[in-house]
Amino acid sequence: MKMLYIVLDGAGDEPIEQLKGKTPLDFAKTPNLDKLALKSRLGIMHLLPHGIAPESDEAALALLGFDPFKYHKGRGPLEAFGAGIIGRNFKNKVILRCNFAKINRNEITNTEYLPTKEEIRNIESIKIKNVEFKYTYGHRGVLILSGKFSANISNTNPTYQIVREKVTTALPKAGKLFLLQCRPLDSSASAKNSAKLVNEFTKQSRIILKNKIIISRGAGSSLPNIKITSRWTMLADSLIDRAIGRLAGMHVVEKQADYKKLFSQIKTGLSNGNVYVQIKKPDSLAHKGDFKGKAKGFEKLDRELFSKIYSLIVQNRKLKTENIQLCITADHCTSSKILAHTSAPVPVLLYDGKKSDSIRRFSENCCRYGSLGMIHGTGLFKLLLAR
DSSP: OEEEEEEETTBBOOOBGGGTTBOHHHHSOOHHHHHHHHTSEEEEEESSSTTOOOOHHHHHHHHTTOOHHHHOOOHHHHHHHHTTSSOSSOOSEEEEEEEEEEEETTEEEESSOOOOHHHHHHHHTOOBTTEEEEEOSTTEEEEEEESSOOSOBOOSOTTEEEEETTEEEEOOOSSOEEOOOOOBSSSOHHHHHHHHHHHHHHHHHHHHHSSEEEEEEEEESSOOOOOOOSOEEEEESSHHHHHHHHHHTOEEEEOOSSHHHHHHHHHHHHHHSEEEEEEOHHHHHHHTTOHHHHHHHHHHHIIIIIHHHHHHHHHHHHTTOOOEEEEEEOSOEEETTTTEEESOOEEEEEEOSSOOOOOOOOSTTGGGGSTTEEEETTHHHHHHHTO
């Protein structure tokens, strides 16, 4: 049995007063998802221990069966690898994920500022020995320290806090945010030197950008050593997901934004094995507080993609051709209220054409009553592989 594994990035949310007290997912009219839910088993999942609001890279590792506390090596190297800035094997580099941000005195007023081409050029031209900035896309970039430095340093980005090892928890973006100093997390000279260079770069970025600045997080000096043995095609929006897919041995294909073309890619992928699909849009809208857009996005997704997926798997069953197992879930919840990831559990749908819970909605609340119950960490992928 082949697997179609769909991850709706940031799909979960909080009840919104303007949506009649419902979440965007529950408020949206999604008849095709509802038909799938009726024929499936449902549940909810904590990808990381309760209380941790996972970053997307941590969640993606867990979704593929890899414990983030063991395999996660920092956001920076994944970002650089995904953008093609570094290769799989690199030495003597500490890499941090960076954001262009707006600042007023010491308060960060926008953590995801879209820079101009001139601003990018000016930041990339900063001259500090052993330090290099590389722009990736959108508001993102990476800072590379070359030499005998340590990745055991803190974030300057105030919206992510290190929990343990390289695992972080997202913090609310609503309310006042203040720039943090990079600190060494041990007493080694290499950690102290790393923190010193990051702070110097941060200072110079503010001088150049004036009311803007570069903030950083997720320092790392290696990539996760991961491998999936079965054949998978990955169709993902995010650089991070594509990086993890490549490291795991998946066939990573440039994902089409148009849902009709994406469905064609899914069918092609299923002809060769399993398919992993990551859709970023729900997360992006929630980070902007656009709960109405998030709900409408689910309706568009249901109308243009899940309608076809429903027909595909039902037709396959009726014609007694090769069966497809379908899993729909999320990597984390993203609150349209606090504009950040939360630690709330995500909904899970598992269709195999055999068992169902006869629950009529795919939503955060309805999935709580499904027979899958509460799934933890890497448990979902293990469940899928066991079938």
